[in-house]
Amino acid sequence: MQSTRPDILAAGLFATIGGIVVAGSRGLEPGTLMRMGPGYLPTTVGILVLALAAVLGLRAALARPTDEDRVDWRLGPIAAILAALGAFALLIDPIGLVGATMALIAAARFADRPLRPGETLVLMLAGAAFSALVFVHLLQLPIALWPA
Amino acid sequence: MAGLEEIAGHLGLGLSVALTPGNVLYCFLGALLGTLIGVLPGLGPATTIAMLLPVTFHLSPIGGLIMLAGIYYGAQYGGSITSILVNIPGESSSVITCLDGHAMTRQGRSGAALATAALGSFFAGCVATLLVALFAPPLTDLVQLFGAAEYFALMALGLVAAIVLAQGSVLKALLMILLGLMLGFVGTDVNSGAHRLTFGLEGLADGIGFIPLAMGVFGIAEIAVHLERMQGGAAPAAAITRLWPTRQDFRQAWPAVLRGTGVGSLLGILPGGGAILGSFAAYTLEKRLARDPSRFGQGAIEGVAAPESANNAAAQTSFIPLLTLGIPSNGVMALMVGAMMIHGITPGPTVIDQQPELFWGIIASMWVANLILVVINLPLVGVWARLTRVPYRILFPAVLLFCAIGAYSYAHSVFDVVLTMVFGLMGYVLLKLRCEPAPLLLAFVLGPMMEESLRRALLIGRGDPTVFVTRPLSAAILAVAALLLVVTILPAVRGLRQTAFRED
Numbered sequence: 001m002q003s004t005r006p007d008i009l010a011a012g013l014f015a016t017i018g019g020i021v022v023a024g025s026r027g028l029e030p031g032t033l034m035r036m037g038p039g040y041l042p043t044t045v046g047i048l049v050l051a052l053a054a055v056l057g058l059r060a061a062l063a064r065p066t067d068e069d070r071v072d073w074r075l076g077p078i079a080a081i082l083a084a085l086g087a088f089a090l091l092i093d094p095i096g097l098v099g100a101t102m103a104l105i106a107a108a109r110f111a112d113r114p115l116r117p118g119e120t121l122v123l124m125l126a127g128a129a130f131s132a133l134v135f136v137h138l139l140q141l142p143i144a145l146w147p148a
Numbered sequence: 149m150a151g152l153e154e155i156a157g158h159l160g161l162g163l164s165v166a167l168t169p170g171n172v173l174y175c176f177l178g179a180l181l182g183t184l185i186g187v188l189p190g191l192g193p194a195t196t197i198a199m200l201l202p203v204t205f206h207l208s209p210i211g212g213l214i215m216l217a218g219i220y221y222g223a224q225y226g227g228s229i230t231s232i233l234v235n236i237p238g239e240s241s242s243v244i245t246c247l248d249g250h251a252m253t254r255q256g257r258s259g260a261a262l263a264t265a266a267l268g269s270f271f272a273g274c275v276a277t278l279l280v281a282l283f284a285p286p287l288t289d290l291v292q293l294f295g296a297a298e299y300f301a302l303m304a305l306g307l308v309a310a311i312v313l314a315q316g317s318v319l320k321a322l323l324m325i326l327l328g329l330m331l332g333f334v335g336t337d338v339n340s341g342a343h344r345l346t347f348g349l350e351g352l353a354d355g356i357g358f359i360p361l362a363m364g365v366f367g368i369a370e371i372a373v374h375l376e377r378m379q380g381g382a383a384p385a386a387a388i389t390r391l392w393p394t395r396q397d398f399r400q401a402w403p404a405v406l407r408g409t410g411v412g413s414l415l416g417i418l419p420g421g422g423a424i425l426g427s428f429a430a431y432t433l434e435k436r437l438a439r440d441p442s443r444f445g446q447g448a449i450e451g452v453a454a455p456e457s458a459n460n461a462a463a464q465t466s467f468i469p470l471l472t473l474g475i476p477s478n479g480v481m482a483l484m485v486g487a488m489m490i491h492g493i494t495p496g497p498t499v500i501d502q503q504p505e506l507f508w509g510i511i512a513s514m515w516v517a518n519l520i521l522v523v524i525n526l527p528l529v530g531v532w533a534r535l536t537r538v539p540y541r542i543l544f545p546a547v548l549l550f551c552a553i554g555a556y557s558y559a560h561s562v563f564d565v566v567l568t569m570v571f572g573l574m575g576y577v578l579l580k581l582r583c584e585p586a587p588l589l590l591a592f593v594l595g596p597m598m599e600e601s602l603r604r605a606l607l608i609g610r611g612d613p614t615v616f617v618t619r620p621l622s623a624a625i626l627a628v629a630a631l632l633l634v635v636t637i638l639p640a641v642r643g644l645r646q647t648a649f650r651e652d
Contacts, residue, residue: 006580006581006582007317007320007581009581010320010323010578010581010582010583013577013578013581014323014327017327017330018326018330021330021333024344024345024347025333025344025345028337028344029340029342032611033606033611033613034606034607034610034611035607035611036602036603036606037340037342038337038339038340038342038344039344041329041602042330042333042344042345045326045329045330045333046330048326049323049327049330052319052322052323052326053323055319056317056319056320056323059319071580071581072376073580074376077371077375077376078372078573078576081371081372081375081548081572082368082569082572082573084545084548084552085368085548085551085552085565085568085569085572086566086569088552088556088565089552089556089562089565089566089569092556092562092565093562097553100552101549101553104545104548104549104552105545105549108544108545108548109541109545111372111375111544112375112540112541112544116541119542123542123545127545127546127549130546131549131553135553135557139203139206140206141206141553141557142560143553143557143560
């Protein structure tokens with residue numbers, strides 16, 4: 001399938017970021033070659049990225065697709081991992097390290113099937129005990145363990 | 149080059165720092181933790197260091213850096229164990245070891261392969277440590293002659309080398325470098341105080357954090373890709389046979405160890421060099437020199453001895469550009485720069501004069517770490533082998549937890565955890581699109597330094613861009629960079645032509 005070609009997608013991604021950078025540096029003073037302002041290099045590099053991304057995309061669009069070009073997206077694992085980090089970010093300040101750790105492990109385990117609830121429970125408890133012991137007691141990081 | 153007594157004096161000073169009980173303990177813990185995590189399938193040195201960085205923040209600068217160096221060597225050796233026993237390389241520098249190392253395992257000679265890797269690495273480590281002690285001071289003197297133009301040229305050479313060494317498309321590697329540079333622009337501009345590309349986010353005023361970026365692209369993204377491949381199960385690991393190599397093994401291995409050490413030491417110094425290039429080159433050399441090249445890939449002990457010695461030697465000598473110039477030559481060294489900055493040390497030529505204890509302490513600790521590695525690895529190799537069988541579904545939540553706590557605890561910032569998610573997603577997509585993350589991180593670290601020296605060189609040169617080619621040293625470095633780039637592109641052009649012809 002044409003649209004799954006990694007290079008075309010990569011070109012799109014690079015071009016988007018390059019575009020954001022060029023647009024985002026519009027308000028910045030460019031300055032001169034002798035006295036560069038804050039906007040000089042971001043604009044230059046951004047434009048260069050747009051140009052090179054165009055080359056990458058065109059080259060891929062003109063080439064004949066092969067089976068090796070296929071990208072298999074399996075979104076389960078990455079979604080579960082991001083959810084786990086998100087849960088940690090949401091919970092660490094309000095309820096402390098123990099709760100945030102357990103939530104992170106519980107969410108992360110959805111990245112793999114079958115779910116094995118028993119094993120997950122053991123891991124949650126072990127993880128909470130480990131992070132409390134190592135990070136708070138041993139390394140003395142000033143993180144609250146429980147809700148304040 | 150420094151006199152013999154001077155070197156002995158330096159190493160003596162270094163050892164007096166490295167051998168204090170506290171620092172030996174950090175070195176030991178680093179090597180142990182590094183091996184412990186590096187041996188887990190799919191976790192290479194970069195991921196291991198990124199994950200363990202926060203553990204070292206609360207130590208003294210020297211203790212922290214000694215521990216990190218220990219982690220690095222440990223992780224590298226751990227990766228070799230996994231390559232030999234389960235044929236899963238943690239990162240590209242141990243891909244080569246898989247070829248003959250795993251072949252030896254299939255023949256029931258895993259013990260000999262592991263022992264050869266350990267002893268070869270130890271020998272290479274000793275030689276490379278001496279080389280670092282020998283060459284770092286004169287290079288530091290040379291560097292005093294460098295102006296802004298030369299610094300810029302040298303960093304440009306480093307980035308070109310990173311493009312050359314990246315696997316796959318040159319164009320994509322170049323784009324990854326530019327992406328890294330752009331990420332480095334974010335934050336407050338040093339000269340004007342203007343906020344650049346912060347999009348009104350207060351958390352970005354000080355720039356993108358090194359930790360969230362490194363953990364995102366090396367930690368989170370790698371876990372996700374690995375989970376897709378492994379389905380959470382354990383890889384079957386072979387049992388370990390008799391550890392000691394036979395007399396014939398020794399006879400075949402030692403010349404390869406010597407050559408690997410030489411090749412690795414040399415290539416490690418080059419910008420962009422390091423473990424990956426060293427191990428590839430050493431393996432190729434052995435195959436060329438062998439009377440019967442067809443043995444390679446079938447369990448030739450030289451195929452383990454040479455790349456393993458080379459990657460350890462290169463791992464050590466790649467500290468030379470870092471310690472003398474302050475320029476990281478590869479992704480792992482970029483992580484080291486990040487760690488040094490967090491400890492308030494700006495790596496560069498001033499470190500050796502202003503903080504000799506730190507400088508020589510780190511060098512001496514390289515040797516100590518190598519010794520510790522041999523001591524813990526030969527007896528514990530059975531334990532490590534069992535660890536390769538821990539299912540990934542149990543490992544990855546733990547790795548993820550380390551990343552989350554690490555990202556949060558550095559600045560007590562939930563924003564940094566969110567950034568880690570963003571870069572994790574970005575790194576994942578880029579990995580799926582076959583873009584290697586190491587050049588990006590390297591460019592991110594080098595970017596602000598390059599911008600500073602570019603601006604300064606142009607200011608001194610009154611806005612004349614020819615300043616980079618009229619200064620002989622800068623011109624020479626840039627010429628090497630240009631040559632390197634052309635040489636890389638040439639075979640690509642040839643390859644492209646060949647495919648075009650075939651399709652006609």
